[in-house]
Amino acid sequence: MYLISKIEDTVRISPSSFEEPVKETAVEVLNENYMGKIDKKLGLMVTVKEIEEIGEGKVIMGDGAAYHDVIFSALFFKPELHEIVEGEVIEITEFGAFVRIGPMDGLVHVSQVTDDYINYDAKRGALIGKESKTSLEEGNKVRARIVALSLKGKSSKETKIGLTMRQPGLGRFEWIEEEKDKSKNKGKSRVKGKSKGKEKGRKK
Numbered sequence: 001m002y003l004i005s006k007i008e009d010t011v012r013i014s015p016s017s018f019e020e021p022v023k024e025t026a027v028e029v030l031n032e033n034y035m036g037k038i039d040k041k042l043g044l045m046v047t048v049k050e051i052e053e054i055g056e057g058k059v060i061m062g063d064g065a066a067y068h069d070v071i072f073s074a075l076f077f078k079p080e081l082h083e084i085v086e087g088e089v090i091e092i093t094e095f096g097a098f099v100r101i102g103p104m105d106g107l108v109h110v111s112q113v114t115d116d117y118i119n120y121d122a123k124r125g126a127l128i129g130k131e132s133k134t135s136l137e138e139g140n141k142v143r144a145r146i147v148a149l150s151l152k153g154k155s156s157k158e159t160k161i162g163l164t165m166r167q168p169g170l171g172r173f174e175w176i177e178e179e180k181d182k183s184k185n186k187g188k189s190r191v192k193g194k195s196k197g198k199e200k201g202r203k204k
Contacts, residue, residue, distance in 0.1 A: 001083065002102070003076050004049065005042055013057065013066045023051045026070055034074070036103075037154055043078025044156055046103055077102045079161055081149050084170075089140045092127060094120045097136055099144060099163060106161035108144060113165055114175075134175060141173045 011026045030048045038044050050073055057066030079085070079101070087101035096109040110118045113136060116129035126137040136142075148162030165171040168179070 001078060001080060002046070003042070003078060004073055005076060006052065006071060006073050008069070008071050011054075011068045011070050013068065015064050015066075018066070022057075022068065023054060026051050026054060026068060027072075030070075030072060030074075036156065038151055038156065038159065039076070040151055043076045043151065044103055044159075046075040046077050049073045049075055077104065079104065079106075079146055079149060079151075081146055083146045084143065085146060085163070086141065086143045089136060089138050089142060092120075092125050092136065092138055094122075097127060097142075099142060101144075101161070104156045104159060104161060106144070106146065106163040108142075108163045108165055112147070112163065114171065115166055134172070136172060143170050143173065143176065145170060 009030070011029050013022070013025050013029065017025045027048050027050070034045045035047060036044065051070055052073060053071040055069040057068050059066055085101045085106070087099040087106070089097050090100045090105065091098040094110075096107050097113065099106050099108060110120070110127060113127055114129055114132070114134065116132045116134070118127050119130055120126075121128055121135075124135075124137070126135045128135045142165060144163040144165050145167060146161060147164045148160065150160040152158060152160075169176060
């Protein structure tokens with residue numbers, strides 16, 4: 001999920017940027033320093049939204065740059081265990097599918113794609129169900145649940161997110177719609193069957 005947090009920090013602004021607007025320069029510096037970095041409590045910083053407070057610059061002897069104490073708001077992406085997420089398949093491998101969820105990637109292992117036995121088609125670049133013949137390929141939009149999560153490290157490259165699609169309401173969007181249609185049709189059939197039974201009873 002996404003969340004906005006307020007953070008206090010000190011920004012170093014080099015002499016070459018003294019003629020630029022201080023707040024705009026501070027946002028650029030903070031984004032360069034923190035964007036894409038991982039905080040264990042807050043998650044991955046997506047971007048600095050705005051500088052809410054900025055103090056007067058202090059110059060340190062032998063440096064020449066100005067140091068400003070700031071309070072700024074930033075947008076974070078923090079995946080949660082058991083959270084339902086939606087994303088796009090960006091890579092298919094023999095062992096599963098990588099899914100882009102927001103600014104991070106998760107892995108759906110072949111054992112977690114469907115209840116069907118899955119075969120890997122290298123030429124097509126797809127995971128295909130043995131019985132159902134359903135396929136999962138790059139570019140497919142999917143809905144999944146987070147079942148394993150590790151936010152260790154300093155960047156998204158070091159994080160690990162395990163996903164599953166083996167639950168009702170999860171999977172490739174087309175699969176979900178097909179299941180909804182099947183459920184609707186079953187419901188209609190049951191209603192029709194009950195109606196016929198009542199009519200026969202009335203005739204007697």
